[in-house]
Amino acid sequence: MSLADRAEATGVPAFVPDPRLTNEDLAPAAERKWKVFDLFAMWMSDVHNLGNYTFAAGLLVLGMNVWQIFTSLLVGFVLIYLGMNMMGRIGQRHGVPFPVVSRISFGVWGANIPALIRAVIAIMWYGIQTYLASVAVNVMLLAAWPGLTSWTHHSFLGLNALGWTSFVALWLIQALIISRGMESVRKFQDFCGPAIWLVMIALAVWILAKADWSISLTSTPHPVSVGEQWRQWFGAVGLILATYGTLMLNFCDFSRFAPGYTTVKRGNFWGLPVNSTAFVIVSVIVTAGSIKVFGEAITDPAMLVAKIGNTWVLVLAAFTFAVATMGVNIVANFVSPAYDLANVWPQKISFKVGGMISTVAALVVTPWNLFSNPTVVNYFLGGLGAFLGPLFGVIMLDYYWVKRGRIDVDQLFSAEPGSRYYYRKGINPKALWAFLPSAAVAAVLALVKDFSAVAPYSWFIGTALSAALYLVLCRSERTAAAVAPGAAVVEG
Template structure:
């Protein structure tokens, strides 16, 4: 007996949420890899790698930490990316299978809010990088004074908004503009990253001097630092581990999305991490101090006008390629999913950009400790349980089979209707692990003066705790409350369908 056909509900679909057609699935493996190169080569990823040296690790300890984190997060990236390439559906639609057609809003809003915060941080980075490269003679002193209640100067805010406007112009061109930006920027960013490494090599007198900075940590101090830093490395890409279907839905085949990700993400991230670690280590030799923030480093490299202009172009491309792809597409689709009849991709992206301002990113982007321990680890605690639930639902319970028509239906007999559109098993499995890590987070940000050491340890590995515990709890609850209904047929537009 064939599967029931479901009529699409207007409240669940529009042109941006519909499955991609065959002629839209043109993303090659190389283009997928280029997407990752553009996302990886950015200031936050350099800063994360450099921060490991600033926090006391040697370059090879930092390299080990970053590489291991990348290999771990590659698993959920490929797991969720499969659904996008197989069914042509974006993340907000994919997550309806596990959370329900209405409950999916919870998962998409969480992912979207984190991305909005990231959008603000990246925009702040881009604006401040260009501001630092502008000669001091062109900066009015009256506008450079920090406003105490705002914790920023008018000049800083002006460059922040200028960079914000530049990104909105790119966003307004839609997904085609995003894909073209990634494709053509990747080679330029690779060249500029190599030039930065060459500069450090020449100034420091070779790799021997560049990599001579040794660890300042005792074995026990290293392990206390290693686990939260590993979690931060995983947390950096925990957003993309959820929303990668937004891109793989345009892949030409499963092979293209899998190979493009398997090559583009870990290799480019490892190579760029090495540059960040090596250059940061070399600053101790060159300047006598460790400088992990590339924004502060660039003005110290040269005052030559051509070099300044190249640096501005490099920073602009690095921020744009990372921000537009990683931090706009997902929240824009989440907003579209909230009200498909009112919002399209452009409207959702514009709302994302506005929310990014409200996050006041100049307060979020602070010291290495704040950036790693509070922002990255904290975000991973929110996103880990969603990833665990989605992976278990798609691969363990459903064996990779979805009823695409039912994902767009409010019919009560749909396998994704659950309880009035909400999968209570998924919601419970998400909330419980997050509650466990909250005390450690509150201690980290200074709200609680003391908590049991075990809770601090749990927070240090928040993504791992929430990912695995939420996945296991979801599987148990789904088994106790009745096995999740299985889809029976593939959609006729699937890549693996018969013609």
Template sequence: MATQREENGIVTLTDAGTAQVQDSALWNDDLRPTTRAEHNWSGWSFATLWIGMCICIPTYTLAAGLIGLGMSVWQSIFTIFLGNLIIMVPILLNAHAGTKFGIPYPVFARLWFGSKGAHLPAMARALVGAGWFGINAWIGGAALDTLLTAFYAAWANVPMHTGIVFMLFWVLTMVIAYRGPQAVKKLGAFSAPILAILAIALFVWAYLKADGLGPMLATPSKFATTGEFLNVFWPALTGVIAFWATLALNIPDFCRYAVSQKSQAGAQLLTMPVTMAIFSFIGVAVTSATVVIYGEAIWDPVALLAKFPPYVVLIGAIGIVLASITVNVSANLVAPARAIENLWPRRITFGVGAVVTGLIGIAMQPWFIMENFGNYIFGWLGTYGALLGPIDGIAVADYWLVRKRRLDLVELYKPNGKYSYAGGFNMKSMYALLAGIGASLLGLIVPGLSFLWENAWTVGLFVSMFAYWWLMRTDASLLTQTEYEHITDVQRQGGVQQDRNVTV
């Protein structure tokens, strides 16, 4: 009897399949595969999702930070554009799995690491997401702090005033996060046009204040030779790639609701690179303009906001707060909350996972990460890129090269199913992960191999991808085409069952 049904490229559980696992310890209403009716996110939903996530302060500070490191405007834009094109490849490859099988990231990870081992990549993603949550909460809180100081100067004398506002912003974000990923669609649709208008307004101000586009783009490169540029370019490129390496892993959390592969892939491919390029250009152009206007490069938008009249501070603070909440809920809370929920699906809810994520974000001291662009680009982005690159490589290799897009949904929810491997752990994925991380770490240990660490995400991805493919190419958990067709009721366009010899 078929346990899953494939219709127009989307696989869902049949009633018989659901009955087999709905009482499993690995099943709950948040982690189960989506139903056909729940595949209701159009291309516009993904477009607004990415616009809302890309127009955020970390994007601005990433672009502006490259100027501070010595790049020219065009060197900065090239680095960011290239990094976004590179990370878009694993995003779309992993998005396919979420769309086709309707599973969230922690369940997707069970395929590669096992029912228990999946906690390792899920929690690795969770820790990075929690760190990003703390960063955005700190930025949003700082914007509110600036707003209060602009309208009430005595606020600056209140003990720990920045910390107080930071906690208020933290609580506000947590309340919104309780609504879960479906609320992201509404939040993105609301915030995307507002953020776009504010970004354009900031650019127009800089254009007028700096007397034209020429002075805004006139900041020269500080590198005298190509070698000097490359010494900064390679680790900076890794930082740009790592910027969305988190979403490259947990994009199934959102694409599991897509109406089709075509709609989600087309919308993501168009909106993410384009929005990042445009807003990055605004970031570097405005930062270059501050050199002309104020005599120094102001890469922190909150610090720039403080130089405006109070009514402008109010509008700007609203934009920064909205941007911080949008990216925090969509990009930084959903995946960690799901990962924490996956630790004990029958007892831990999404809401509890969100609160734990927020607490971890505070513990990771976002105020230190944002203290200067060296901490931000080389310390924060570069280091976690070395961890997530190998996991990205394993995910892509498993779905596309090893399993060839054939999964048994029921087995994903069985504690002792075929995807539990030995005692819930797939040691082959552990070896592949260590190989990828180890290859990057050689760049920190061996003189002359620093390029390995400077390109940690890319090196780790390819090393782990190849190692995983080699170790898993004949694994017993793989489904042949015949086995897949035996458990799957495949429907043609219009709902006509495909002819095959199987009892349904």
């Protein structure tokens, strides 16, 4: 139901949204079709990827055992579950995407600041993840047709002919899926989310059989001191929070399509503490099994599949990993910039147009060159990533503590001076005063080598610092807060 239709149905004089702030995609969701399984499958798509597998397996190599990895990441996923529920509640109750949610705290024009920060990060990673998926496709193609090796002898803009073929093919497939809108995204996640489990379970059964069904859950290939194990334990919790801080910020983009908050909580529960921890455990068990069978920790599942020695098994596994990577790419790196760019110019840019701009930008930046440049990945994307925690801190504290969940949705689409979210020239200076110094501190902790010991906690520190600063700045505002006409109040 549109804003105007909702007003007509309730008998309230019709509110006319400012065309500079709204279009069909930014307005409250008209349809709520995402059920528990859809959200569960979305989390499977986001979690089941090569990066998370390698991250969990790498902890074993660093000196943690299977039980320590299990407990640390379980704690991390429970914290992520709570954070996703907080953002998910906002999206589900009000039906609006992240850029519109950002207007509550940053102002109707200031919301472009968090939206564009999130968009730039997502576009860069969208290209990089597409490239990583194309690498898996290359493995598949070369295994099935060795004659394609000749396609790898010459390169253009840093990528050989086979690489270009695989990358462009995946780029087009993803563009086709997302050009059909969020309903198409939902259906794709329902398919690719469970797909990787088939390969992972088969891989686990194979490696356990090779290991005579006996592996150690308490040993590690590189034993370290008890103190170092504890440092790594807390570091793993911090790093997993930072990894999912990107999607935690804009999870309302998905929860807005859920029919009720219970649906959001159940989908998150099965997708995060349950499924995500299970995936981590299978990844670590497979890696531990590789130590016993091959005498070394193989942290890349594609390399482990290659040990099987069957070409078509390798082809099937590579295809599945490519599909899984496309799944996480669409969830974590496409939906957000599509909405974020639509928010910049709603009259001209829809969700689909924003998505097409994102895909083109992800191609133009030649992501394979970005990925091979540690300076770009670590300092540019890592620095921007450190800003996400402070944004989350401001938005959450503003909604739950300052505004107490009392939001006038109509006013989110009004740019009239004096309107509720206009603040000062459309920007909330208090949000900026809390965000900017917190982002600077988080970036320094994440990037400066002297602070490497606390770098895994930069997201958490940035979130806490921005929330604390915003609390101090808004104490008087909270005291004076009152329910606005037509506002929605969070219960409980």
